[in-house]
Amino acid sequence: MDDRKFRTAMGKFATGVTVIATEVEGDVHGMTANAFMSVSLDPKLVVISIGEKAKILNKIKESKIFTVNILAADQQELSMIFAGQLKEHKEVAFDRLDGKPVLAGAVAQIACEVSAEHVEGDHTLFIGKVTDIHLEDAEPLLFYNGKYRSLTEERTVTV
Ligand code: FAD
Numbered sequence: 001m002d003d004r005k006f007r008t009a010m011g012k013f014a015t016g017v018t019v020i021a022t023e024v025e026g027d028v029h030g031m032t033a034n035a036f037m038s039v040s041l042d043p044k045l046v047v048i049s050i051g052e053k054a055k056i057l058n059k060i061k062e063s064k065i066f067t068v069n070i071l072a073a074d075q076q077e078l079s080m081i082f083a084g085q086l087k088e089h090k091e092v093a094f095d096r097l098d099g100k101p102v103l104a105g106a107v108a109q110i111a112c113e114v115s116a117e118h119v120e121g122d123h124t125l126f127i128g129k130v131t132d133i134h135l136e137d138a139e140p141l142l143f144y145n146g147k148y149r150s151l152t153e154e155r156t157v158t159v
Protein backbone atom coordinates (compact mmCIF):
# COMPACT_ATOMS: atom_id res chain seq x y z
CA MET A 1 0.00 0.00 0.00
CA ASP A 2 1.36 3.44 -0.79
CA ASP A 3 1.91 6.13 1.86
CA ARG A 4 -0.60 8.51 0.27
CA LYS A 5 -3.50 6.07 0.64
CA PHE A 6 -2.64 5.49 4.31
CA ARG A 7 -2.35 9.24 5.01
CA THR A 8 -5.59 10.01 3.15
CA ALA A 9 -7.38 7.33 5.21
CA MET A 10 -5.94 8.62 8.51
CA GLY A 11 -6.94 12.15 7.50
CA LYS A 12 -10.59 10.99 7.49
CA PHE A 13 -10.39 10.77 11.28
CA ALA A 14 -11.37 14.26 12.45
CA THR A 15 -9.24 15.40 15.38
CA GLY A 16 -8.44 18.40 17.49
CA VAL A 17 -5.00 20.00 17.24
CA THR A 18 -2.47 20.09 20.07
CA VAL A 19 0.91 21.66 20.64
CA ILE A 20 3.18 19.37 22.66
CA ALA A 21 5.74 21.36 24.67
CA THR A 22 8.75 20.39 26.73
CA GLU A 23 11.76 22.12 28.28
CA VAL A 24 15.44 21.19 28.52
CA GLU A 25 17.81 23.41 30.51
CA GLY A 26 15.50 26.41 30.21
CA ASP A 27 14.86 26.03 26.45
CA VAL A 28 11.18 25.46 25.62
CA HIS A 29 10.39 23.50 22.44
CA GLY A 30 6.92 23.01 20.94
CA MET A 31 5.54 20.74 18.20
CA THR A 32 2.10 20.51 16.61
CA ALA A 33 0.53 17.05 17.00
CA ASN A 34 -2.83 15.42 16.46
CA ALA A 35 -1.73 11.92 17.54
CA PHE A 36 -3.04 12.31 21.10
CA MET A 37 -5.38 10.10 23.09
CA SER A 38 -6.77 9.66 26.57
CA VAL A 39 -5.59 6.27 27.92
CA SER A 40 -6.65 5.69 31.56
CA LEU A 41 -8.77 7.36 34.24
CA ASP A 42 -7.19 5.64 37.26
CA PRO A 43 -4.35 6.49 37.08
CA LYS A 44 -4.84 9.44 34.72
CA LEU A 45 -2.78 8.69 31.62
CA VAL A 46 -2.56 10.09 28.07
CA VAL A 47 -0.49 9.06 25.04
CA ILE A 48 1.26 11.07 22.32
CA SER A 49 3.08 9.74 19.24
CA ILE A 50 6.25 11.49 18.07
CA GLY A 51 8.00 10.82 14.73
CA GLU A 52 11.62 9.63 14.79
CA LYS A 53 12.82 12.73 12.89
CA ALA A 54 11.13 15.27 15.17
CA LYS A 55 13.56 17.41 17.18
CA ILE A 56 11.25 17.27 20.18
CA LEU A 57 11.76 13.48 20.49
CA ASN A 58 15.14 13.57 22.26
CA LYS A 59 14.08 16.59 24.29
CA ILE A 60 11.14 14.69 25.83
CA LYS A 61 13.37 11.64 26.40
CA GLU A 62 15.77 13.90 28.31
CA SER A 63 13.31 16.10 30.24
CA LYS A 64 10.83 13.28 31.02
CA ILE A 65 8.05 15.86 31.00
CA PHE A 66 5.66 17.31 28.40
CA THR A 67 2.48 19.31 28.17
CA VAL A 68 -0.43 18.85 25.77
CA ASN A 69 -2.06 22.14 24.76
CA ILE A 70 -5.39 21.56 22.99
CA LEU A 71 -5.67 24.56 20.68
CA ALA A 72 -8.66 26.91 20.49
CA ALA A 73 -10.33 27.82 17.19
CA ASP A 74 -8.46 31.16 17.08
CA GLN A 75 -5.03 29.50 17.50
CA GLN A 76 -4.47 28.15 13.97
CA GLU A 77 -1.39 30.35 13.64
CA LEU A 78 0.17 28.62 16.67
CA SER A 79 -0.49 25.24 15.01
CA MET A 80 1.29 26.48 11.87
CA ILE A 81 4.21 27.92 13.87
CA PHE A 82 4.82 24.67 15.74
CA ALA A 83 4.43 22.55 12.60
CA GLY A 84 7.13 24.62 10.87
CA GLN A 85 4.59 25.85 8.30
CA LEU A 86 5.40 29.57 8.62
CA LYS A 87 8.44 31.00 6.85
CA GLU A 88 9.33 33.63 9.43
CA HIS A 89 10.28 32.81 13.05
CA LYS A 90 7.77 34.10 15.61
CA GLU A 91 8.44 34.45 19.32
CA VAL A 92 5.89 32.61 21.44
CA ALA A 93 5.52 33.25 25.17
CA PHE A 94 4.77 30.28 27.41
CA ASP A 95 2.89 30.28 30.72
CA ARG A 96 3.53 27.69 33.44
CA LEU A 97 1.37 24.89 34.82
CA ASP A 98 2.91 22.68 37.51
CA GLY A 99 6.22 24.30 36.50
CA LYS A 100 5.89 23.06 32.89
CA PRO A 101 5.56 25.27 29.74
CA VAL A 102 1.98 25.76 28.48
CA LEU A 103 0.23 27.97 25.91
CA ALA A 104 -2.16 30.64 27.16
CA GLY A 105 -5.61 30.46 25.56
CA ALA A 106 -5.53 26.73 24.86
CA VAL A 107 -8.87 24.99 25.45
CA ALA A 108 -7.03 22.61 27.79
CA GLN A 109 -3.49 22.61 29.17
CA ILE A 110 -2.43 19.15 30.39
CA ALA A 111 0.84 18.78 32.31
CA CYS A 112 2.47 15.33 32.25
CA GLU A 113 5.41 13.31 33.50
CA VAL A 114 6.60 10.54 31.17
CA SER A 115 5.68 7.22 32.73
CA ALA A 116 6.63 4.96 29.78
CA GLU A 117 7.88 5.14 26.21
CA HIS A 118 7.48 2.59 23.43
CA VAL A 119 9.14 2.69 20.01
CA GLU A 120 6.63 1.53 17.38
CA GLY A 121 7.75 1.68 13.75
CA ASP A 122 8.98 5.19 12.95
CA HIS A 123 7.29 6.82 15.98
CA THR A 124 7.75 6.75 19.76
CA LEU A 125 4.68 6.58 21.98
CA PHE A 126 5.05 8.50 25.24
CA ILE A 127 2.64 7.64 28.03
CA GLY A 128 2.12 10.71 30.21
CA LYS A 129 0.98 10.63 33.84
CA VAL A 130 -1.17 13.75 34.21
CA THR A 131 0.04 16.01 37.04
CA ASP A 132 -2.22 19.05 36.48
CA ILE A 133 -4.90 20.43 34.13
CA HIS A 134 -6.11 23.95 33.29
CA LEU A 135 -9.29 24.50 31.25
CA GLU A 136 -10.63 27.49 29.26
CA ASP A 137 -14.18 27.95 28.01
CA ALA A 138 -13.49 28.24 24.27
CA GLU A 139 -14.22 26.43 20.99
CA PRO A 140 -11.55 23.98 19.75
CA LEU A 141 -9.53 24.08 16.51
CA LEU A 142 -10.26 21.00 14.38
CA PHE A 143 -8.25 19.16 11.69
CA TYR A 144 -9.86 17.01 8.99
CA ASN A 145 -8.75 15.89 5.52
CA GLY A 146 -5.54 17.92 5.86
CA LYS A 147 -7.45 21.16 6.55
CA TYR A 148 -8.17 23.24 9.63
CA ARG A 149 -11.84 23.51 10.58
CA SER A 150 -14.02 24.80 13.38
CA LEU A 151 -17.25 23.59 14.96
CA THR A 152 -20.25 25.08 13.19
CA GLU A 153 -23.22 23.76 15.06
CA GLU A 154 -24.10 21.78 18.13
CA ARG A 155 -26.27 18.74 17.46
CA THR A 156 -28.12 16.66 19.99
CA VAL A 157 -27.25 13.00 19.53
CA THR A 158 -30.01 10.63 20.62
CA VAL A 159 -29.06 7.05 21.47
P1 FAD B 1 10.98 21.91 14.62
O1 FAD B 1 10.64 21.60 13.21
O2 FAD B 1 12.29 22.47 14.97
O3 FAD B 1 9.88 22.79 15.33
C1 FAD B 1 8.66 23.01 14.77
C2 FAD B 1 8.47 24.52 14.65
O4 FAD B 1 8.19 25.02 15.94
C3 FAD B 1 9.68 25.27 14.11
O5 FAD B 1 9.23 26.18 13.10
C4 FAD B 1 10.19 26.03 15.33
O6 FAD B 1 10.72 27.31 15.01
C5 FAD B 1 8.93 26.19 16.17
N1 FAD B 1 9.24 26.28 17.61
C6 FAD B 1 9.62 25.28 18.42
N2 FAD B 1 9.80 25.72 19.68
C7 FAD B 1 9.52 27.06 19.67
C8 FAD B 1 9.49 28.09 20.65
N3 FAD B 1 9.85 27.89 21.91
N4 FAD B 1 9.09 29.32 20.26
C9 FAD B 1 8.74 29.59 18.98
N5 FAD B 1 8.75 28.66 17.99
C10 FAD B 1 9.14 27.41 18.33
N6 FAD B 1 4.27 14.97 14.00
C11 FAD B 1 4.36 13.95 14.91
O7 FAD B 1 5.46 13.42 15.13
N7 FAD B 1 3.26 13.52 15.61
C12 FAD B 1 2.03 14.06 15.42
O8 FAD B 1 1.07 13.67 16.07
C13 FAD B 1 1.91 15.11 14.46
N8 FAD B 1 0.70 15.68 14.23
C14 FAD B 1 0.60 16.74 13.38
C15 FAD B 1 -0.66 17.34 13.20
C16 FAD B 1 -0.81 18.41 12.36
C17 FAD B 1 -2.18 19.04 12.19
C18 FAD B 1 0.32 18.92 11.67
C19 FAD B 1 0.19 20.12 10.77
C20 FAD B 1 1.58 18.35 11.84
C21 FAD B 1 1.73 17.24 12.70
N9 FAD B 1 2.97 16.61 12.90
C22 FAD B 1 3.07 15.57 13.79
C23 FAD B 1 4.17 17.08 12.19
C24 FAD B 1 5.05 18.01 13.09
O9 FAD B 1 4.30 19.07 13.65
C25 FAD B 1 6.19 18.65 12.22
O10 FAD B 1 6.90 17.64 11.54
C26 FAD B 1 7.12 19.48 13.09
O11 FAD B 1 7.78 20.46 12.30
C27 FAD B 1 8.20 18.67 13.76
O12 FAD B 1 8.76 19.47 14.79
P2 FAD B 1 10.21 19.26 15.40
O13 FAD B 1 10.14 18.78 16.80
O14 FAD B 1 11.06 18.45 14.45
O15 FAD B 1 10.81 20.66 15.56
Ligand code: NAD
Nearest residue numbers: 006007008010011012033034035049050051083145146147
Ligand atom coordinates in the same frame (compact mmCIF):
# COMPACT_ATOMS: atom_id res chain seq x y z
P1 NAD C 1 -1.29 14.15 5.56
O1 NAD C 1 -2.38 14.09 4.55
O2 NAD C 1 -0.04 13.46 5.34
O3 NAD C 1 -1.91 13.68 7.00
C1 NAD C 1 -3.19 13.09 7.16
C2 NAD C 1 -3.14 12.17 8.36
O4 NAD C 1 -2.22 11.11 8.10
C3 NAD C 1 -2.65 12.81 9.63
O5 NAD C 1 -3.69 13.45 10.35
C4 NAD C 1 -2.09 11.62 10.39
O6 NAD C 1 -3.14 10.92 11.03
C5 NAD C 1 -1.54 10.73 9.29
N1 NAD C 1 -0.10 10.94 9.08
C6 NAD C 1 0.50 11.85 8.26
N2 NAD C 1 1.83 11.73 8.30
C7 NAD C 1 2.08 10.73 9.18
C8 NAD C 1 3.27 10.13 9.65
N3 NAD C 1 4.48 10.53 9.24
N4 NAD C 1 3.15 9.13 10.55
C9 NAD C 1 1.96 8.68 10.96
N5 NAD C 1 0.80 9.21 10.56
C10 NAD C 1 0.86 10.21 9.67
O7 NAD C 1 -0.79 15.60 5.69
P2 NAD C 1 -1.32 16.83 6.47
O8 NAD C 1 -2.57 16.47 7.17
O9 NAD C 1 -1.30 17.95 5.53
O10 NAD C 1 -0.11 17.01 7.54
C11 NAD C 1 0.90 18.01 7.39
C12 NAD C 1 2.28 17.44 7.75
O11 NAD C 1 2.28 16.99 9.10
C13 NAD C 1 2.70 16.26 6.89
O12 NAD C 1 4.09 16.38 6.64
C14 NAD C 1 2.43 15.08 7.78
O13 NAD C 1 3.32 13.98 7.53
C15 NAD C 1 2.67 15.63 9.16
N6 NAD C 1 1.86 14.90 10.16
C16 NAD C 1 2.48 13.94 10.88
C17 NAD C 1 1.76 13.20 11.79
C18 NAD C 1 2.43 12.14 12.58
O14 NAD C 1 3.63 11.98 12.50
N7 NAD C 1 1.75 11.37 13.43
C19 NAD C 1 0.40 13.46 12.01
C20 NAD C 1 -0.21 14.48 11.24
C21 NAD C 1 0.53 15.18 10.32
